[in-house]
Amino acid sequence: MxxxxxxxxxxxxxxxxxxxxxxxxxxxxxxNPAAFVIVMVGTFAAAMLQVRLETFRHSMKMFRWIIHTPVTDPEEAIQKIINWSQVARKEGLLGLETTAEEETDAFLQKGLQLLVDGSEPEVLRSILEVDIATREEYDTKGAKVYESLGIYAPTLGIIGAVLGLIAVMGNLADPSKLGPGIATAFTATIYGIASANLFFLPVANKLKTAVATGTTYREMLVEGLVSIAQGENPRNIETKLNGYLSKG
Incomplete structure (x- = not known):
């Protein structure tokens, strides 16, 4: 969490x-219900118009990443890869067949199966890199939905303010209606700017960070699997993969 x-x-x-x-x-x-409807409904309407249904659905599912970030443990993954490389050196790549069947991570399972099938290192790399690029693009599109919400919200806040002022100007002869109109104008502006800068844009940036972290993690896995395919020494593989570990 x-x-x-x-x-x-x-x-x-x-x-x-x-x-x-x-x-x-x-x-x-x-x-202010009127301001809320103008800003929030209008903002989501603009975002929904911009993207495909599947992308919008995915973006809503990605929101849980803000609280429960996708689990990636590079150190544990490195240790697994080292163990696999040791097995491969002793028993050959076919010795990883059982490991491939038992692996729960779909990406790793695919990579291990390619190893067991005797795929050339560069073929293995190219296949898995397509998966990485596709996944990164899909997740980035989801994160950008929140970025779009952050861009549209302030503008809808201004629209709400203008509509509030129009209501005020249309009821100058009735002082009882001036207050609600002015309230809608200022509250809509608050909704728009606050939601963008305190929620939508920060969420978008955090999701982009999660996407980048996941991509780097999978790139590390590919490097490890390719190294196994090339028959590199386990110690050299460990030294290479440790370079992916964040020192910050």
Missing amino acids: DVLSIAGMAAGVVAIVGGSILKGSGLGALV
Whole structure:
């Protein structure tokens, strides 16, 4: 569980709500159904118009990565690859057949099966790199949906503000309607800017980071599997793969 993401979202809510209270506006100033409909519904409508249904669905599923980041343990993977290389040196590549059948990671299972089938190192690399590129593109498109929401939200906030001001101008003779109109105008702006900068854009950036991390992890796996196919010394493989470990 990513505690920092939870803390960040909570702090964003506290910043807006707490600021409203400290400024004397109170919570009521932030509650405006008309502004919410204009900004949020309009923002999602624009994003839905931009992408395909499958991409939008995938982006919604990816949101859980903010709390539960996809598990990748490079150190454990390196140790597994070293063990596989030792087996391959002793028993040959066919000695990994049982391991391939028992592997739960679909990407690794495919790579191991290619090893067992005797695929040439460069053929193995090219096949797996296609998988990596396809997966990265698919996930990046999902992350960009949130980036789009962050771009559209402030604009819809401005539209909400303009509509609120139009309502005000149309009811100058009726003071009872001036307050709600002005409230819609300012609240819509808050919804648009706050949602973009405290939620949508940070979520997009965090998802992009997760995608990049996953891509690097799979590139490391490919390098390890290719090294096994080339019959490299396990110690040399370990030294090479340790270069992928983050030192930050």
